[in-house]
Amino acid sequence: MIVPECTWIASSAPIDYVGATPVFADIEPDTWNIDPRDVEKRVTPRTKAILPVHQVGLAADLDGLKRFAGRGFTIIEDAACAIGSTHHGRPVGASGNIACFSFHPRKTISTGEGGMLTTVLAPTTAAGLP
Numbered sequence: 001m002i003v004p005e006c007t008w009i010a011s012s013a014p015i016d017y018v019g020a021t022p023v024f025a026d027i028e029p030d031t032w033n034i035d036p037r038d039v040e041k042r043v044t045p046r047t048k049a050i051l052p053v054h055q056v057g058l059a060a061d062l063d064g065l066k067r068f069a070g071r072g073f074t075i076i077e078d079a080a081c082a083i084g085s086t087h088h089g090r091p092v093g094a095s096g097n098i099a100c101f102s103f104h105p106r107k108t109i110s111t112g113e114g115g116m117l118t119t120v121l122a123p124t125t126a127a128g129l130p
Helices: 013-017 036-042 062-066
Strands: 002-004 023-025 074-078 098-102 115-119
Touching (some): 062 074
Parallel strands (some): 002 023
Antiparallel strands (some): 098 115
């Protein structure tokens, strides 16, 4: 799974916990989000997923990631730090196959603790994403 090099440990630790290998990609200096150009360099036949983390309320370049998502891997959005943000009019968490949200007390929406996963159930394009 490909993850951004600059993120919280919770983005990569679960990958290691299940015996997989996190592959770290560079970030874009203006948004601190994963750089799709660097992700493309790191995709191999063993790549199963990309985990863009929407940092500091700014949406990752999902269009840049979706253009090569048809290679058979999943996009898992970590939207924990960007609830309420949008990417080209779509809310973060609505463009990948799976999205993760956090309700930790320091997040935008808090329930004291906990989180939420969402999945795409809508019809998809040939690339597997709406």
